Amino acid sequence: MADNLPPPTINADSAQYWEAARREKLVIRKCRACDALHFMPRAVCPSCWSHDLEWVEATGRGKIHSFTIIRRAPLPAFVDRVPYAVALIDLSEGPRMMANIVGENALNIRIGDEVEVTFERRGEGAVPQFKLLSA
């Protein structure tokens, strides 16, 4: 199903994130100076600008902050997947990320639903996805 879908794009900010995803682990950035966590990995902490950052493994649990069901695909690669759910997930650690909700009942999601990370193979790597816990 994910054959034509875009594989991860690895760069200096995100190499460890995608390497962890390939091994089916979800990691986020933590600042050693101020303890703030952030998603979308950066070279500095967006709270205090410290460069002293580490990677921590997330529990992979979270809640749906909001979502949509895409019914018109923005790119040809996604046409076969329509309709599909895109959601903003608040991780239990705090940071927010975007992913698809996958699984048979994915289109029934509601705001506040609890979800758990899963991984979808893309090319040589994988992208974090989420499935409903109440399933």
Next chain:
Amino acid sequence: MSLRNKIAIVGVGESDIGKVPNMTGLGLNAQAAKRALDDAGLKVTDIDGLLTAYSFTEPYFMLGSVMCEYLGLKPRYNASMVVGGASPAVMLKHAAEAIAAGHAETVLICAGENRASGQTRDQAVAALLAVGHPYFEQPYGPSIPGFYAMIAQRHMAEYGTTREHLAQVAVTARRHALLHPNAHMKKPLAMEDVLAAKPIADPLGMFDCCLLSDAGGAFIVTSAERARDLPSRPIYLLGIGEYHTHEHLLCAPSLTEFGASVSGQAAYAMAGLGPSDMDFAELYDCFTIVPLIELEELGFCKRGESGAFYADGKAAIGGELPVNTHGGMLSHAHAGAAGGLFGIVEAVRQLRGGLGPRQVDGAETALVHNEGGILSSHCTLILANQQR
């Protein structure tokens, strides 16, 4: 330094709008610029500054310089600015600051693209996805409507805003567009049409989404002092403010509260006015949820009451606060940064008066709001037909 009362818009212009296959994006800008120049009663040699935005349909780097070259201008003040849909209002702020500081006297601000003819609909949708994060959003196949749909879902869940409330925004915009001789959309649109339209990204359907038009817009800014010598009625800048909180939706601090409240407060403070002083508003409306949120952010109604504001007819011409009297991006035109620029053009025309059935009675003071990205960058301005 307050810019209040120091700056005036002295000319406005729109290109031909809709499907205009005989013109390039630059050509549409040039047509709008010529109309703005004529409207202002100025000569080409009077323009000593130019600001423009960006283009998804044409391949130019340094679009500001490219536009000057195309128009034969050699200005002392020039740049292209990319703050998404917020660009026109932000460009006005930069131009006003430059004029107040003496770095330019008369600045042309233009934007526009041939989005209907210069690319296919699929190409347009794909190109616009660049607004999404390339590594942490795009792998999941969101669309621009999808981002705004997530904002709409959250508003509906928190405040009870309904599908019909969203649809009413599109219906109201269309009614207004039918009163505008140059609007892209010419046919009536009923609530049933909006609700039955092709679904795009739940809860948004096709008519909840902005147009893809061939369109260019332009306006000319100068000092209030210089404006007194010109034949057109000057429209004065009373207040302006901006605020930027994120670019990508995954980094938005909130899905219901955005930077418009801060940019709006700055504009009101500079003007010494508040929401109740505004006679009408030209709000950004790339999707139907956006003017609803902006009504709340800018203090025209309480949080969660914007749906009822539209449903009660308060946003219609003749209502308490007519919104998007030209039809907005939902029904008048949308072509890149020109979308928000037409809100400025329309505010100037309303404040000058004489628009017939489209005219807002007693229009003296207006608010215009531009936003860019996914409600990421905000700029609010307050205009009036007198200094105050």
